[in-house]
Amino acid sequence: MSFLRNIASRSVFVFGIISISGIVVVQFYLINQAFDLREKQFNQTVQIALRVVAENLAVLSNVTFSLQNPVEQLSPNYYVVKLNNAVDINLIEENLKREFTNFRINTNFEYGIYDCYTDKMIYGNYVCMSSENCMTVNRSKLQTFNGHDYYFGVYFPEKNAQIMKSMELWGAASILLIVVVVFFVWTMFIILRQKFLSESQKDFMNNMAHEFKTPITSISIASNVLTDPAITQDLKRMNQYVDYIKKESLRLNFLVEKVLQVTRIERNDISLDKQSVSLHSVIAEVVEKCTLNGMCKESDIVTSLQAQNDMINADVLHLTNLIYNIVDNAIKYSPKGISITISTHNHKHSVILTIADKGIGIEKQYLDKIFERFYRVPTGNIHNVKGFGIGLNYVKHIVKAHKWNIDLKSECGVGTIVTLSI
Secondary structure, eight states: OHHHHHHHHHHHHHHHHHHHHHHHHHHHHHHHHHHHHHHHHHHHHHHHHHHHHHHHHHHHTTOOOOOSOOEEEEETTEEEEEESSOOOHHHHHHHHHHHHHHTTOOSOEEEEEEOTTTOOEEEEEEEOSSSTTOSSOOOOOOOOOOSOSEEEEEEOTTHHHHHHHTTHHHHHHHHHHHHHHHHHHHHHHHHHHHHHHHHHHHHHHHHHHHHHHHHHHHHHHHHHHHTSGGGGGOHHHHHHHHHHHHHHHHHHHHHHHHHHHHHHHHTTOOOOOEEEEEHHHHHHHHHHHHHHTTSSOGGGEEEEEOOSOOEEEEEHHHHHHHHHHHHHHHHHTOTTOOOEEEEEEEETTEEEEEEEEOSSOOOGGGTTTTTSTTOOOTHHHHTTOOOOSOHHHHHHHHHHHHTOEEEEEEETTTEEEEEEEO
């Protein structure tokens, strides 16, 4: 069922991506087609308006208008109008403004009148069809046209902007589409994140059940042995079972504390009771705790406490748990032999705590994820390392709550160094 659910969720995700991508492609294709259509309509309207201007000028100059197509488009923004004779300059601008208004061509334009003998522009002007953005004008260098004796040119510098303005509905639709795409991507991210957390929580529950079962079973067996009256005759053996129950009780208490850590983090209920405390004393307590519960031998952990001033302002309980979690990880991921060095030194106004091990190390691709909740490095499963995947996440939150800094460096097959700047 889990396999089928994974296939179904992936299929929905892939289908959603393909669908959204298809919609985006079609939208941009339609926008491009609509722009081309509006551009053709604009060109046709301008050519009709300019033809009317040419006819009007011929009538005003008492010249027979014999040209079938007096308008020629030399570039996307530039048109020339061929005339049969020279005309009054004032008449050209007046007619252009009037006909452009009649044909609803509301974009600003520039026109130039050329000497028919030298092809030099003898007069030109920039005409604002609206009062907007007409204060500063960069005059364009209009082209000359060698195809006719008498002509004038009209240039539309804001043609594309005018066309885009006429496509406001398309723009609104595109913005809406972008919002939908962003919402879809965000939704898929949330779904995948929730799916990951759900699977991680399931693994956490399975690991927790297994971890709790072991000490509970051990305590139960030892308790049954102690109920045997014959055990009281062998005090050495009885003390061994009592010590075993104590160790398993400590282990069980540690597991309960781990679960409580998750609860506090989820509720953001990490309240600090800061007080002046000796860092060296806390380190000694953690080392003693690790040796008492059978996690390691005294010789497995070497301390080099060089800090002259080890007094810090911290929450004792959380600081103890923080150091214990780091050491616990170092022990669990040292399958070939435990070798841990805990050192301290002063740097300026800080105390630097370093915990180094010679364990299996962590590959670079996992270093960015190890502080995430429920995350466990895959190599841990290969070595049958048990755990919840919450220890380093708890460490990160405690460091953040104290406003300290933590740095982790690791090399696969060499070991890991955790540096805490307090």
